[in-house]
Amino acid sequence: MPWGMPAGPEGEIMSDTFADKIAIVTGGTSGIGYAVAEELLKRGATVWVIGSRQESVDKAKISLAAYRKAKFAAVDVTVADQVKGMIDTCVSEDGRLDYLFNNAGIGMTHPSRHLTLEMWRKAIDLNLWGVVYGVHYALPVMLAQGSGHIVNTSSVAGIIAPPAQTVYCATKYAVTGMTEALRYEFFEDGITFTTVCPANVATAIFAGTTIPKEAIPADEAARIILSGVEKKEGLIIFPEFAKKMYERFLADPAFEEKFMLEYARRRNAGWASGVPYLGVPDDLLDMQG
Numbered sequence: 650m651p652w653g654m655p656a657g658p659e660g661e662i663m664s665d666t667f668a669d670k671i672a673i674v675t676g677g678t679s680g681i682g683y684a685v686a687e688e689l690l691k692r693g694a695t696v697w698v699i700g701s702r703q704e705s706v707d708k709a710k711i712s713l714a715a716y717r718k719a720k721f722a723a724v725d726v727t728v729a730d731q732v733k734g735m736i737d738t739c740v741s742e743d744g745r746l747d748y749l750f751n752n753a754g755i756g757m758t759h760p761s762r763h764l765t766l767e768m769w770r771k772a773i774d775l776n777l778w779g780v781v782y783g784v785h786y787a788l789p790v791m792l793a794q795g796s797g798h799i800v801n802t803s804s805v806a807g808i809i810a811p812p813a814q815t816v817y818c819a820t821k822y823a824v825t826g827m828t829e830a831l832r833y834e835f836f837e838d839g840i841t842f843t844t845v846c847p848a849n850v851a852t853a854i855f856a857g858t859t860i861p862k863e864a865i866p867a868d869e870a871a872r873i874i875l876s877g878v879e880k881k882e883g884l885i886i887f888p889e890f891a892k893k894m895y896e897r898f899l900a901d902p903a904f905e906e907k908f909m910l911e912y913a914r915r916r917n918a919g920w921a922s923g924v925p926y927l928g929v930p931d932d933l934l935d936m937q938g
């Protein structure tokens with residue numbers, strides 16, 4: 650094995666792309682963000698692990714105590730000044746910012762007729778404004794450096810529109826769109842933008858509900874994300890069935906409509922029976938268009 654190349658869980662050789670890099674991971678105290686932060690730490694990066702609650706930050710500090718390059722801060726990404734402070738502190742302590750993972754977010758699957766304006770505001774503040782603030786304050790730093798990579802977490806619900814995910818789709822489609830536009834605009838400046846589109850990942854986002862059967866573990870999600878980030882991919886869609894589903898929808902809009910109407914039927918029946926249907930009906934992929 651080449652020197653400096655750590656072995657992955659299946660014995661594969663991982664590059665040292667992230668070694669000695671400076672990264673911020675928002676929503677780094679739980680789920681996908683926590684797994685991304687830990688994987689970056691394993692690969693030698695300095696990582697600012699961010700949560701909004703001091704309690705979750707303290708918990709992450711204990712569980713990541715083995716990593717001497719882990720740093721922690723409680724930052725509410727819905728507050729512009731706090732995001733500015735997070736980036737200023739990182740640059741003043743570490744001299745630069747190589748990777749910003751705008752990952753903090755909340756899920757929202759809810760019958761649209763029962764949505765409140767508070768629910769809309771809560772999701773837009775976190776899932777969209779949180780990302781906007783991150784980009785706004787990180788971009789000047791990265792432009793001055795002449796390099797940097799911003800990774801925005803969208804969702805499969807940011808490229809297809811599952812029924813009863815009206816608010817979530819509104820925020821995640823916005824994240825996908827802004828990230829793609831930024832990717833092209835700043836390509837020649839040496840700044841990379843990536844959109845991450847997971848389908849279900851087993852995390853606290855499903856707290857109080859049942860984790861869908863197709864959900865993958867957060868550490869598997871983190872390895873897929875970092876593999877795509879390393880390759881500077883524009884759109885990272887996973888797991889494989891979600892990517893295939895997206896590609897099939899693009900190729901066959903009539904199939905997409907049939908699939909989505911059946912998806913809506915299952916979701917509506919779920920609400921009516923009191924057992925919400927939160928999964929992705931991957932079995933429908935066998936259906937003929």
Ligand SMILES: NC(=O)c1ccc[n+]([C@@H]2O[C@H](COP(=O)([O-])OP(=O)(O)OC[C@H]3O[C@@H](n4cnc5c(N)ncnc54)[C@H](OP(=O)(O)O)[C@@H]3O)[C@@H](O)[C@H]2O)c1
Pocket residue numbers: 675676677678679680681682699700701702703705706724725726727752753754755756775802803804805846847848849850851852853854
């Ligand atoms: N899990 C999935 O199936 C799935 C699928 C597609 C997309 N995603 C997206 O992936 C991202 C991570 O989701 P997850 O499932 O890993 O969620 P999670 O386990 O619930 O973690 C959410 C993280 O966000 C932080 N957070 C919440 N509000 C915040 C705020 N105002 N400011 C800063 N941090 C805040 C939380 O820390 P505190 O508790 O300290 O606030 C926590 O670290 C989200 O953007 C989500 O939409 C998830």
